[in-house]
Amino acid sequence: MNSGRGSNGSACIVGAFEHPTRKAPDKSVAQLHAESAAGALADAGLQHSDIDGYFCGGDAPGLGPISMLDYLNLRVRYFDATELGGASYLVHVAHAAEAIAAGKCSVALITCAGRPRSEGVAVGTKPAVGNPAQPDRQWEIPYGAILANMYGMCAARHMHEFGTTSEQLAWIKVAASHHAQHNPLAMLREVVTVEDVLASPMIADPLHRLDCCVISDGGGALIVARPEIARTLKRPRVKVIGTGEAVKGQMGGMVDLTYSGAAWSGPRAFAQAGVVPADIKYVSIYDSFTITVLLQLEDLGFCAKGKGGSFVADGNLISGVGKLPFNTDGGGLCNNHPANRGGMTKIIEAVRQLRGEAHPAVQVPNCDLALAQGTGGSLGTRHGSATLIMERE
Amino acid sequence: MNTAQGASRKIPRPEMNPETQPFWDAAALGKLLVRRCLDCGKVHWYPRSRCPFCFSGNTEWQPGSGRGTIYTFSIMRRVPVPYAVAYVTLEEGPTMLTNIVDCELDRIRIGQAVELRFIPCEGGGALPAFTPVFATDFPSVAATPTAHP
Numbered sequence: 001m002n003s004g005r006g007s008n009g010s011a012c013i014v015g016a017f018e019h020p021t022r023k024a025p026d027k028s029v030a031q032l033h034a035e036s037a038a039g040a041l042a043d044a045g046l047q048h049s050d051i052d053g054y055f056c057g058g059d060a061p062g063l064g065p066i067s068m069l070d071y072l073n074l075r076v077r078y079f080d081a082t083e084l085g086g087a088s089y090l091v092h093v094a095h096a097a098e099a100i101a102a103g104k105c106s107v108a109l110i111t112c113a114g115r116p117r118s119e120g121v122a123v124g125t126k127p128a129v130g131n132p133a134q135p136d137r138q139w140e141i142p143y144g145a146i147l148a149n150m151y152g153m154c155a156a157r158h159m160h161e162f163g164t165t166s167e168q169l170a171w172i173k174v175a176a177s178h179h180a181q182h183n184p185l186a187m188l189r190e191v192v193t194v195e196d197v198l199a200s201p202m203i204a205d206p207l208h209r210l211d212c213c214v215i216s217d218g219g220g221a222l223i224v225a226r227p228e229i230a231r232t233l234k235r236p237r238v239k240v241i242g243t244g245e246a247v248k249g250q251m252g253g254m255v256d257l258t259y260s261g262a263a264w265s266g267p268r269a270f271a272q273a274g275v276v277p278a279d280i281k282y283v284s285i286y287d288s289f290t291i292t293v294l295l296q297l298e299d300l301g302f303c304a305k306g307k308g309g310s311f312v313a314d315g316n317l318i319s320g321v322g323k324l325p326f327n328t329d330g331g332g333l334c335n336n337h338p339a340n341r342g343g344m345t346k347i348i349e350a351v352r353q354l355r356g357e358a359h360p361a362v363q364v365p366n367c368d369l370a371l372a373q374g375t376g377g378s379l380g381t382r383h384g385s386a387t388l389i390m391e392r393e
Numbered sequence: 394m395n396t397a398q399g400a401s402r403k404i405p406r407p408e409m410n411p412e413t414q415p416f417w418d419a420a421a422l423g424k425l426l427v428r429r430c431l432d433c434g435k436v437h438w439y440p441r442s443r444c445p446f447c448f449s450g451n452t453e454w455q456p457g458s459g460r461g462t463i464y465t466f467s468i469m470r471r472v473p474v475p476y477a478v479a480y481v482t483l484e485e486g487p488t489m490l491t492n493i494v495d496c497e498l499d500r501i502r503i504g505q506a507v508e509l510r511f512i513p514c515e516g517g518g519a520l521p522a523f524t525p526v527f528a529t530d531f532p533s534v535a536a537t538p539t540a541h542p
Contacts, residue, residue, distance in 0.1 A: 130408035138407040139439040142520050143492050144469060149478045152467030160465070160503045205468040252445035253438035253487020255480055257465060381490070 011097035012230035013238040013390065015044025015223030016351040018329075018344075022187050022336055024217040025118040029061045030071050032113035032219040032338075037072065040221035045233050046107060051223075053078040053105030055096055057088030059114045059339040068111070078105040084245070084384030085376020086286060086341035088112070089222070091386045093347060094243030096224040106226045113219025114339025136249075140381060147288070148212065150380025152204035154257045155291040159206065161258055161306065164294070166206055168309035170197035172290040173210050173333050175317035180330025182359040187214045188334040211290040213331075218338030220348050236355040242273025242389035249382030258306075260292075261385025262299035262373055269387035270301070275369060277301040280389075282325050282353045282364045284346035284372040287332045293317075296373050297324075300387065319362040328353065328362035343374035347388065354392040368392045402474045406514040412442050415454055421518045423511050425457035427485050438487035458484045459509030461523065468498050477501055481523050492522040501525065 017039030019032060027035075033056075041048065054076045060068045064081040080095050082088060089112050096108035130141045158164045174194055180186035192210060200209040230237045246264035270276060277300060285293045294308040302324055303311035316322035329335045329349040332342040350370040352358045358367075370390050377383035409417045419426045428440035432449040443450050466479035477493040479501070493501050494510055507523035514520060 127405075130405070132408040132410045134408075135412075135441070136439065138409060138413060140490050142404050142407050142514060143478055143490055143522075144402065144404075144472075144476055145478050145490055146469075148471070149467040149469045152469075153465040153478065153480060156467055156503065157465035202470045204470065205466075207467075250438070250488070250490075253436070253489065255464065255482075255488035257480070 010101035010227065011224050011240050012227055013222055013240065013351055014225045014230045014233050014235055015040040015046065016348045017043050017221050018348045019113065019219040019338065020185055021218050022185065022216045023117050024115055029113055029115055033060065033068060033111040034072060036113055036219040036221035037109055037111050040223045044223045044235060046223060050107045051109045052076050053096060053099055053108030055080050055092035055108060055110040057112065058083040059112055059341055076105065084386060086343045087374030087376035087384045087386040089343040089347060090372060090374040090388050091245050093222065093224055093240060093388055094245060094386065097240045097243065100224065100226050106229060108224040110222045112339055112341055112344035115217040116340050117215050117217045136382065147378055148207060149204035150378045151289040151291055152207045154295065154379050155206050157257045158291065162309065164309035166198055167194050168313045169211060169290040169294060170194040171313045172293045172317065173197050175315060176287065176327055176331045176333040178318045179328045179362050180334035182361040183330050183335055186330040186335040187216055207289055213288050213333050213337045216336040216338055218336050220338065220344035222347060237393040238351050238354045239391045239393045240388065241391045242269040244268030244387040246385045248385065257380060260295045260299050260375060260379050261383055262296040262387060265385040265387040266300040269389050273389040275389065279369055280371045281367045282350065282370040284350045285326050286342050286346060286374045287327060288342065292375060292379060295379060300373060319364060325364050328358050343376065346372045346374055350390060354390055402476050404512060404514045404520060406516050406518050413440065416440055417518060420511065420521055423519065425459050425509055425521045426454045427457040428452050429455050436485040436487055438489045460484045461507055463501065463503050463505045463507060464488050465503055466493060466501050481507055493524065494522045495524040
């Protein structure tokens with residue numbers, strides 16, 4: 001039923017690995033990248049010597065691909081260090097697929113890793129550090145603009161314009177916790193209720209502690225390969241059929257926090273894939289905060305703008321209960337958020353779902369079409385957005 | 394009433410550069426500047442030398458009215474001294490990131506009219522911030538920028 005969809009059937013995700021650690025004080029960041037890479041190669045059934053393309057983001061230590069390719073001792077013919085914060089890895093999959101289609105490489109490795117938990121980086125609430133060459137941050141840092149209150153402002157405006165409630169936002173966390181209970185590696189496995197979320201301390205109005213994601217060490221890696229190579233491997237094939245990317249900011253002062261860059265990256269990915277939101281069986285949605293999920297679901301067209309609150313309520317995102325199962329690993333809200341970058345794990349769980357390898361309690365039946373959505377930076381100021389649509393071949 | 398929350402929070406001095414130094418020099422003297430494009434006529438935020446709308450380099454600093462309305466805000470609670478960040482839509486058009494100060498934090502609302510205040514930075518300089526105007530007859534458009542003649 002799905003053959004021939006999309007114009008970018010030129011690459012498959014053939015290897016995916018989520019590093020099991022959640023706290024790694026005894027490992028280096030480069031080591032976590034390498035361990036993740038080894039895991040993805042083993043998953044794919046490929047060798048170190050098969051890799052001829054490499055992709056990394058700003059979490060790669062040193063001089064990006066220069067340091068990492070030397071550390072990993074890889075001699076590749078194509079690389080890309082596009083930095084889009086937590087959304088980087090979704091862009092890397094898109095760019096790897098394009099590079100493969102262009103004949104620039106055949107087996108691309110993408111890695112992500114970091115140790116913010118061991119290093120004590122409370123990224124959501126710590127004071128930011130400025131740099132005079134950065135054009136934007138001098139207008140923000142002195143005001144105490146940090147991630148939590150910038151996302152708080154998005155939530156406050158959404159509530160003001162559309163009547164969204166804290167209870168509705170809390171349902172996003174509740175759904176994530178229902179999934180995380182089945183993930184032995186998840187940092188927060190306890191099922192929580194709407195009341196639990198509302199009773200947790202207020203961090204930045206209207207976001208409570210349980211509206212925020214976890215801080216964890218860890219990492220992950222993916223292998224994207226030419227279809228001819230994918231067909232020689234034993235793993236189920238996950239085809240990349242649609243990709244989109246965008247950057248949205250303050251637009252010269254025409255600030256509108258009611259939508260995210262997903263409103264631009266999403267339609268690009270859907271158009272390329274030749275599918276519509278109603279076709280999607282499973283979604284991985286970047287979940288730095290509950291409001292992040294709500295905005296992106298609306299922007300991707302899973303519900304109308306402003307209707308996200310009622311859409312996510314009453315368990316609609318819980319696998320086996322609602323209409324749109326999301327983040328069945330527990331996501332950033334409950335499972336992990338390696339390197340403060342949730343894009344990698346979003347792709348990995350979507351791959352598990354498409355392979356039928358998610359936990360049986362959360363596996364979506366006949367999951368042949370999935371979407372992963374990432375944002376990097378801050379929805380309250382400026383951010384990158386990337387959308388990936390994948391199909392089981 | 395928490396009147397000192399703006400001043401008692403340690404505020405780092407902005408990391409200015411040659412393009413933005415005139416703004417911060419004026420702010421240190423209690424004056425808000427905005428950047429207007431002389432070709433398309435629009436004021437943008439944050440200020441830059443080249444108009445982000447029409448990309449003309451024909452822009453100049455002008456005194457800002459210092460009046461606006463709160464587009465959104467968030468009160469940071471998980472800190473020793475809670476404070477309010479906000480986006481304020483200026484009378485001149487654009488929306489700027491700022492703080493709401495000199496008021497009870499729990500009385501801040503989206504849509505409130507606000508007027509200019511300056512809050513001192515550590516080591517000199519000052520930040521333009523805003524405080525709610527609770528009068529109901531606040532004019533939406535000012536004939537002249539009276540805050541900084």
